[in-house]
Amino acid sequence: MAAKEPMRVLVTGAAGQIGYALVPMIARGVMLGADQPVILHMLDIEFAAEALKGVKMELIDAAFPLLKGVVATTDVVEACTGVNVAVMVGGFPRKEGMERKDVMTKNVSIYKAQASALEAHAAPNCKVLVVANPANTNALILKEFAPSIPEKNISCLTRLDHNRALGQISERLGVQVSDVKNAIIWGNHSSSQYPDVNHATVKTSSGEKPVRELVQDDEWLNGEFIATVQQRGAAIIKARKLSSALSAASSACDHIRDWVLGTAEVCFSPCVLFGIWLIYMQPFNTEFVDHREHLFPWVCTLMVHTVCLLVLSTPSQ
Ligand SMILES: NC(=O)c1ccc[n+]([C@@H]2O[C@H](COP(=O)([O-])OP(=O)(O)OC[C@H]3O[C@@H](n4cnc5c(N)ncnc54)[C@H](O)[C@@H]3O)[C@@H](O)[C@H]2O)c1
Numbered sequence: 001m002a003a004k005e006p007m008r009v010l011v012t013g014a015a016g017q018i019g020y021a022l023v024p025m026i027a028r029g030v031m032l033g034a035d036q037p038v039i040l041h042m043l044d045i046e047f048a049a050e051a052l053k054g055v056k057m058e059l060i061d062a063a064f065p066l067l068k069g070v071v072a073t074t075d076v077v078e079a080c081t082g083v084n085v086a087v088m089v090g091g092f093p094r095k096e097g098m099e100r101k102d103v104m105t106k107n108v109s110i111y112k113a114q115a116s117a118l119e120a121h122a123a124p125n126c127k128v129l130v131v132a133n134p135a136n137t138n139a140l141i142l143k144e145f146a147p148s149i150p151e152k153n154i155s156c157l158t159r160l161d162h163n164r165a166l167g168q169i170s171e172r173l174g175v176q177v178s179d180v181k182n183a184i185i186w187g188n189h190s191s192s193q194y195p196d197v198n199h200a201t202v203k204t205s206s207g208e209k210p211v212r213e214l215v216q217d218d219e220w221l222n223g224e225f226i227a228t229v230q231q232r233g234a235a236i237i238k239a240r241k242l243s244s245a246l247s248a249a250s251s252a253c254d255h256i257r258d259w260v261l262g263t264a265e266v267c268f269s270p271c272v273l274f275g276i277w278l279i280y281m282q283p284f285n286t287e288f289v290d291h292r293e294h295l296f297p298w299v300c301t302l303m304v305h306t307v308c309l310l311v312l313s314t315p316s317q
């Protein structure tokens with residue numbers, strides 16, 4: 001079989017801590033598959049230009065077989081040109097005691113400028129994932145300033161919250177995290193989110209069972225569980241004095257991989273109509289959107305896009 005053409009993947013803020021965790025994952029095929037060559041486009045600001053050069057050196061030194069090229073630049077047009085996937089990490093993280101909305105003034109202006117460059121120079125049908133906080137608001141700004149990028153191609157990272165919910169259930173029940181599925185995160189990537197396990201199940205030796213039935217502790221599910229997922233970002237900042245990075249990078253890979261390739265469950269079991277539920281935040285969508293066309297050839301997966309009217313009415317998070 002002929003080798004695939006490389007896909008160009010942009011990571012903004014690539015010299016930062018998420019960027020440093022994320023680019024090797026992409027170069028190893030974690031995001032787009034073990035047979036998909038990639039060309040990495042890394043953007044950062046002048047202040048971080050030397051650090052960015054260092055990241056490029058390390059990528060070369062790691063000799064990733066799938067990595068077919070590296071563009072490391074402070075020029076937004078060069079960074080955006082021809083990219084098929086854009087992971088927008090560039091921006092400032094909050095510090096202990098702050099809410100995500102407190103970095104809005106600094107970060108929102110970044111998304112206006114970068115939206116225009118993406119709109120003008122990215123590949124047609126480029127898929128965009130906004131990671132920098134406040135992620136929902138930044139995605140909304142990006143969409144406003146890149147009107148020709150289809151709305152359905154602009155998303156922001158809630159997969160981290162989704163994965164956190166799975167992790168908490170797996171810890172509580174002592175089961176493999178891969179056996180827990182169909183958790184939903186409603187609302188913003190903020191402390192106002194609502195982690196919902198009412199439809200979540202766990203694969204057991206006697207078939208799939210509802211999470212509520214197995215946990216048998218509604219008080220925990222309705223209280224501590226929700227608060228833990230809502231506040232996990234703050235807990236990590238308190239512990240590390242830095243915000244989450246490896247889990248954010250890994251969840252960004254999960255988000256793009258399942259968006260582009262479909263979910264593993266459906267690969268193995270194509271008769272399952274509602275495969276794993278994936279919640280991709282789109283602050284501007286006001287209805288569930290069926291994105292099966294993205295998942296070819298695993299067309300059976302339904303991707304549920306959450307309703308985010310709340311964000312429209314309250315852009316601050
Ligand atoms: N959505 C999520 O689940 C999630 C999870 C973790 C972190 N975050 C957010 O991601 C962002 C990045 O976090 P981090 O820990 O990597 O921060 P960081 O400070 O380590 O790195 C950010 C990088 O962005 C660069 N940058 C700043 N302005 C830029 C611009 N205009 N263009 C390109 N690059 C620019 C900085 O120079 C820096 O290298 C923060 O806003 C953080 O809050 C979101």
Ligand SMILES: O=C(O)C[C@H](O)C(=O)O
Pocket residue numbers: 093094100133160232233234236237243244
């Ligand atoms: O909490 C933060 O500020 C970082 C990130 O949004 C997270 O959830 O870990």
